[in-house]
Amino acid sequence: MIRQAGIFIGMFMLAISSQVKAEESLLDYVVNACEDDLVQYCSQVTPGEGRLLHCVAAHEDKLSGQCGYALYEAASLLEQLSMAIVYIAQSCESELETHCSDVEIGEGRVLACLEAHQAEAGDACKTAIADTVGE
Numbered sequence: 403m404i405r406q407a408g409i410f411i412g413m414f415m416l417a418i419s420s421q422v423k424a425e426e427s428l429l430d431y432v433v434n435a436c437e438d439d440l441v442q443y444c445s446q447v448t449p450g451e452g453r454l455l456h457c458v459a460a461h462e463d464k465l466s467g468q469c470g471y472a473l474y475e476a477a478s479l480l481e482q483l484s485m486a487i488v489y490i491a492q493s494c495e496s497e498l499e500t501h502c503s504d505v506e507i508g509e510g511r512v513l514a515c516l517e518a519h520q521a522e523a524g525d526a527c528k529t530a531i532a533d534t535v536g537e
Contacts, residue, residue: 428476428479428480431472431476432469432472432473432476434472435468435469435471435472436458436465436466436468436469436472436473438466438469439458439461439464439465439466439469440454440458443457443458443460443461443464444457444458444461458473486534489530489533489534490516490527490530490531490534492530493526493527493529493530494516494523494526494527494530494531496524496527497516497519497522497523497524497527498512498516501515501516501518501519501522502515502516502519513535516531517531517535
């Protein structure tokens with residue numbers, strides 16, 4: 403189960419890169435949109451272990467519209483991607499175990515493995531890949 407969670411996180415990170423502007427990661431997008439707010443409210447916070455996120459949450463009522471929108475957009479995207487990961491995980495469980503269990507997680511390798519073995523995949527898995535990746 404832990405291995406599957408790692409696989410899905412890797413797929414999730416690949417999906418993020420296709421949803422957010424190509425030159426920016428989701429984190430870069432939010433940081434850029436919230437830069438002024440981070441300087442104003444959280445400049446004394448040491449980054450890491452979720453401290454900046456907690457700081458932003460503590461000042462949510464004072465955030466700029468640009469930052470608030472970026473946070474909302476990121477949360478919405480993460481929710482959509484989480485649902486897509488669950489959909490693929492449930493639909494492709496046996497394919498992941500059979501063909502992709504030894505694939506190193508990250509940089510889209512697991513999703514590439516599923517796509518490489520799509521001819522051998524069941525109909526539910528093929529549908530899930532097509533629905534989420536857009537093939």
